[in-house]
Amino acid sequence: MNDEAVHRMPRRDPQAPRGRVLDAQLHVLDRQVLDRDGMPVTTVDDLEFDGIQLGVRIEPGSPAPTVAAILTRPQLPMRIFGGDSPASRRVRIPWKLVSGVGTTVRLGVAGESLDATWVERWVSRHIIGRIPGGRHDPE
Amino acid sequence: MILSDLLGSDALEADGRRVGGVVDVRLEISGAPAQLLAATVVTGVLVSPRSRVSTWGYERREETAPLLIARLQRWLHRGMFLVAWDDVELVDEHRVVFRDGYEQRDPMLPPAPRT
Numbered sequence: 716m717n718d719e720a721v722h723r724m725p726r727r728d729p730q731a732p733r734g735r736v737l738d739a740q741l742h743v744l745d746r747q748v749l750d751r752d753g754m755p756v757t758t759v760d761d762l763e764f765d766g767i768q769l770g771v772r773i774e775p776g777s778p779a780p781t782v783a784a785i786l787t788r789p790q791l792p793m794r795i796f797g798g799d800s801p802a803s804r805r806v807r808i809p810w811k812l813v814s815g816v817g818t819t820v821r822l823g824v825a826g827e828s829l830d831a832t833w834v835e836r837w838v839s840r841h842i843i844g845r846i847p848g849g850r851h852d853p854e
Numbered sequence: 855m856i857l858s859d860l861l862g863s864d865a866l867e868a869d870g871r872r873v874g875g876v877v878d879v880r881l882e883i884s885g886a887p888a889q890l891l892a893a894t895v896v897t898g899v900l901v902s903p904r905s906r907v908s909t910w911g912y913e914r915r916e917e918t919a920p921l922l923i924a925r926l927q928r929w930l931h932r933g934m935f936l937v938a939w940d941d942v943e944l945v946d947e948h949r950v951v952f953r954d955g956y957e958q959r960d961p962m963l964p965p966a967p968r969t
Contacts, residue, residue: 734884734892736964738900739857741878741911764896767855770946775953779939781885782894786856814890816883823890 737816739782747819748785748808750826756808759820761786763807782810785820806830860950865901868943868954875906876950880936896939899950900961903933914963936961 737743739762748756766780785808807830814823822829827836843849863876878900885893902908912927913934941956 732882732884732897732964734882736897737881737883737894738911738914738963739879739881740861740908741914743881744857762857764855764857767896767945769855769859770944772944773942775940780855780896782881782896810894811888811890816891 735816743816743820746816748787748822749819750822750829751814751824752826754826756822756826756829757787757806759785760788760805762810784809785813855945859947860899860945862906862948863945864949865899865937866949866951867956868952873952874901874903874933876900877902877905877908877931877934878911898936898938898959899942900934900936901958902931905930908934911963914961916962916965934961935959 743759743762746759748759750756762782763784763786764780765783766778786805787808788804788806808822812822812824812829813820815821857879860876860879864872865874865876866872876899879896880898880900881894882897883892883894885895887893900908900914902913908914908927908931910923910927912924913931918924935958937952937956938959941953942950943953944951
């Protein structure tokens with residue numbers, strides 16, 4: 716390739732996005748989280764970032780922070796009793812388990828393997844499952 | 855640090871002048887490749903000079919329907935701008951401080967990919 720051809724090549728805008736662009740609150744917060752089989756797991760209550768330290772000056776050229784995890788809360792008690800559970804009851808779903816973000820946030824793992832669903836699993840196994848007819852679909 | 859600690863924070867210039875509130879955090883799925891999805895990096899913060907919350911994002915998208923709500927939202931968030939993460943100097947409780955000479959950029963989102 717000669718010099719003239721190089722000059723004619725369009726230069727990449729250094730500020731142009733290199734991947735899918737999302738706004739955290741607009742596109743991720745409050746979205747439903749589905750597992751790899753499309754089963755609802757929870758909703759996104761908050762996001763945890765890696766690489767931001769409160770009150771510490773950010774040196775120019777430092778690596779950008781990354782999304783570390785989805786934060787959520789057990790849904791079942793809220794569905795039964797209403798209200799909101801405290802922040803100390805937050806459950807963390809590592810962002811590395813996310814396989815896609817669209818109308819919903821999709822995970823690449825089964826919901827049963829996550830801490831976010833243990834309350835539902837426990838209630839299903841130990842309470843609902845002991846009620847006659849509680850272990851199969853309605854006929 | 856979590857997202858809700860950043861949202862609603864005061865956005866300050868290096869000399870302490872308040873220029874608005876942080877209404878959102880811009881992300882890009884463009885980091886190091888991972889097993890399922892590339893790392894999602896923070897590329898900037900969105901600042902609204904007149905509000906601390908943004909609900910539907912009309913001011914960042916081309917959408918115009920329903921017209922009345924779109925116009926109201928654009929008016930409410932007029933003057934919104936994006937500050938690249940490279941221009942952020944400090945994140946502290948309830949405040950984000952920008953570097954001296956930071957740039958106020960266009961907050962518009964690129965068109966969503968067709969699926």
